[in-house]
Amino acid sequence: MNAEPFYPIGTPGTPWGPAEVDQWRAQQQVQRSYAEDVVSNIERLRERFEVEQYGQLDYGTDPFPLYAVRSRNWDDQLPSVLVTGGVHGYETSGVHGALQFLDRHAAEYAGRVNLLVAPCVSPWAYERIQRWNVDAVDPNRSFVKDSASGESAAVMELVAPLRDKLLVHVDLHETTDTDESEFRPALAARDGKSSEPGEIPDGFYLVGDSEDPQPGFQQAIIDAVAEVTHIAPADASGEIIGTKMVAPGVINYPVKSLGLCAGVSNARYRTTTEVYPDSPRATPQQCNDAQVAAVRAAIDYALAQQA
Secondary structure (H helix, E strand, C coil): CCCCCCCCCCCCCCCCCHHHHHHHHHHCCCCCCHHHHHHHHHHHCCCCCCEEEEEEEECCCEEEEEEECCCCCCCCCCCCEEEECCCCCHHHHHHHHHHHHHCCCHHHCCCCCEEEEECCCCCHHHHHHCCCCCCCCCCHCCCCCCCHHHHHHHHHHHHHHHHEEEEEEEEEEECHHHHHHHHHHHHHHCCCCCCCCCCCCCCCEEECCCCCCCHHHHHHHHHHHHHCCEECCHHHHHCCEEEEEEEEEEECCCCCCCCCCHHCCEEEEEEEEEECCCCCCCCCHHHHHHHHHHHHHHHHHHHHHHC
16 A cells, blocks of 8 residues: 655644644745746736736735736727636746747737736746645635635636626646645645545646536647647546546536636636646747647637637
8 A cells, every 4th residue: 555645744634724834834935036037028018918917915025916918909899818827826837828928929819809818826826836825725726705815816806897708718727747746745734634646647638617618629729739749648547637538638627616717707718728847748838839829729719619
């Protein structure tokens, strides 16, 4: 029998309290700069887009302004598209894929769609290459009423006026080796539960909405990304991360009931991307390119259905 993974905070079987959260927080060290990596690139977009601060996270001595980028000539007669990145701050290509899309490809959609992009939802976690926020809360389980995550609450407020008007929402994520080595054991320790070993899929995959799966939409994205990087196969049980694969590279979750970012609106077409940056077959640039390919394919498919 395999031994349960050890996590060095807390007592096995007992959920964390404030002392354990404080201990966990003290271990999180700044490893990169939100201001230098993200905000500086957003500032360079001001000549072509509307840039707005939609909130601020005040974490002691660490204030983090939250920025969104909008189409300059917003037209309520056009369909609208939401792109979110960095809901989990450690998932790097979600942040930089969103910025790359804005810089290199957003102009292709001028006059065809309105774009609203939140490139880095969780800047504190971005700097610390962490999944959770400062309070050891997962923003991507917190898109719910009275959210415990300031990151999630700010996005919900940003999106609220468009909740029933969006055509597309693409939420950009990664699945990494540290999901298995760090974040799943940490989650089990935090919640006082057992940690079951899992398997990290090698390649890109999508998470659709089990309540409205849109298989043609998901397939169009998979086909586009396959030109950039490899698609994750199912494991021996026909699953990806413990969920039955419904099509090559596609699984479905009930995104709204789970409080996932992909459920923040009633967009007709929505998906969550999952890039695998730790593969020896993928470079960081390929990971960014895969995110961009996914966004472009999502918009192109949705527009084609509108024609």
